[in-house]
Amino acid sequence: MGFFEKIFGNYSEKEIKRITPIVKKIEGLAPQYETLTDEELRGKTQEFKDRLAKGETLDDILPEAYAVVREASSRPHVLNMRHFPVQLMGGIVMHQGRIAEMRTGEGKTLVATLSAYLNALEGKGVHVVTVNDYLAQRDSQWMGEVFRFLGLTVGCILNNMDNDERREAYACDITYGTNNEFGFDYLRDNMVVKKESMVQRELHFAIIDEVDSVLIDEARTPLIISGSGSKSTDLYRVADLFVKQLKKGRIINEDEAMNPLLREELQEEGDFVLDEKAKSVVLTQEGVEKAEKFFSVDNLSDPENMELQHHINNALKANYNMHLDKDYVIAEGEIVIVDEFTGRMMPGRRYSDGLHQAIEAKENVQVRRESKTLATITFQNYFNKYKKKAGMTGTAKTEEDEFRNIYGMDVVEIP
Numbered sequence: 001m002g003f004f005e006k007i008f009g010n011y012s013e014k015e016i017k018r019i020t021p022i023v024k025k026i027e028g029l030a031p032q033y034e035t036l037t038d039e040e041l042r043g044k045t046q047e048f049k050d051r052l053a054k055g056e057t058l059d060d061i062l063p064e065a066y067a068v069v070r071e072a073s074s075r076p077h078v079l080n081m082r083h084f085p086v087q088l089m090g091g092i093v094m095h096q097g098r099i100a101e102m103r104t105g106e107g108k109t110l111v112a113t114l115s116a117y118l119n120a121l122e123g124k125g126v127h128v129v130t131v132n133d134y135l136a137q138r139d140s141q142w143m144g145e146v147f148r149f150l151g152l153t154v155g156c157i158l159n160n161m162d163n164d165e166r167r168e169a170y171a172c173d174i175t176y177g178t179n180n181e182f183g184f185d186y187l188r189d190n191m192v193v194k195k196e197s198m199v200q201r202e203l204h205f206a207i208i209d210e211v212d213s214v215l216i217d218e219a220r221t222p223l224i225i226s227g228s229g230s231k232s233t234d235l236y237r238v239a240d241l242f243v244k245q246l247k248k249g250r251i252i253n254e255d256e257a258m259n260p261l262l263r264e265e266l267q268e269e270g271d272f273v274l275d276e277k278a279k280s281v282v283l284t285q286e287g288v289e290k291a292e293k294f295f296s297v298d299n300l301s302d303p304e305n306m307e308l309q310h311h312i313n314n315a316l317k318a319n320y321n322m323h324l325d326k327d328y329v330i331a332e333g334e335i336v337i338v339d340e341f342t343g344r345m346m347p348g349r350r351y352s353d354g355l356h357q358a359i360e361a362k363e364n365v366q367v368r369r370e371s372k373t374l375a376t377i378t379f380q381n382y383f384n385k386y387k388k389k390a391g392m393t394g395t396a397k398t399e400e401d402e403f404r405n406i407y408g409m410d411v412v413e414i415p
């Protein structure tokens with residue numbers, strides 16, 4: 001701990017001190033709310049909405065709203081779980097559009113119910129972002145008990161849903177789903193012609209679980225929607241036919257040619273040279289001459305022959321660098337990539353820049369058209385479109401500077 005921290009206390013400690021009076025206020029309301037019937041407790045939701053309509057702010061009603069969620073959650077026929085003071089702190093921090101760092105096992109899922117309920121009262125929708133479909137479904141059912149008990153609607157976006165089901169889920173007060181589903185729906189909405197075809201409403205408030213994973217680790221991951229391009233696939237087959245006729249060669253005087261003192265010309269034999277280590281394969285002068293003859297071009301290096309060069313290079317790579325049952329497998333007439341680190345098959349993924357098509361031509365399966373990008377966005381840009389966002393995680397302090405600089409969010413450690 002630094003000298004100044006010892007004297008003044010660190011940032012999180014100061015922030016906790018500032019919100020402790022609010023926590024005390026919430027706890028002070030507990031005896032009064034315990035006496036309310038289910039019906040009276042449920043009636044609070046409409047009362048809060050009316051007060052907001054008359055000009056009160058979310059901050060004004062926060063202590064009462066959090067006390068209502070706490071009481072509803074603790075009832076045996078709802079969740080039978082009562083928010084601890086530290087969980088109330090986490091809920092306040094998240095309502096403020098910040099990141100609550102809470103250790104694993106501190107019940108972050110329950111903490112999210114507080115700011116989700118409060119912000120849903122505005123009627124503009126709250127998105128709770130989870131890391132996978134299973135958690136989205138589980139939390140929407142489990143924590144959804146509290147919201148439904150209090151008269152709010154809860155939706156969940158899952159991978160296999162059609163547009164009507166998605167629209168219905170987004171129309172709910174609180175919607176659970178993964179970062180991928182939310183992001184792709186945003187992209188698809190930007191491609192529709194009619195406004196009524198859109199599924200999402202405005203991006204109002206997002207609560208992001210495992211926020212460091214989503215906003216830092218995956219921040220630059222692009223979500224891409226692609227469509228098939230218009231280019232013919234014939235050239236892949238022709239380029240493949242050509243490179244299959246070539247003879248593998250080598251550089252005869254590599255050491256001498258690499259020595260600047262000897263200044264020797266590079267001497268090659270064969271049609272192409274393969275470097276397994278560098279994963280590169282290039283035509284020799286002899287190979288270039290054969291290509292010019294085969295494709296009836298005067299000079300392969302001319303700018304107008306760049307596309308042809310690209311196809312030949314991909315065909316060389318596919319035939320001599322990429323290996324069946326190591327880099328890829330053939331499953332049901334399709335080329336499926338094998339992950340080089342895990343050895344797992346990755347259906348649906350394709351090599352970019354025409355390499356996948358070159359492998360399809362090599363293995364004599366159907367050559368699919370190259371896809372072109374129709375819409376793309378990174379998670380960083382997508383989540384910055386929300387009017388307000390909050391996060392929770394067990395480990396955020398290490399990335400605090402990035403959160404502050406890129407997203408304008410600070411991190412508060414909850415004791």
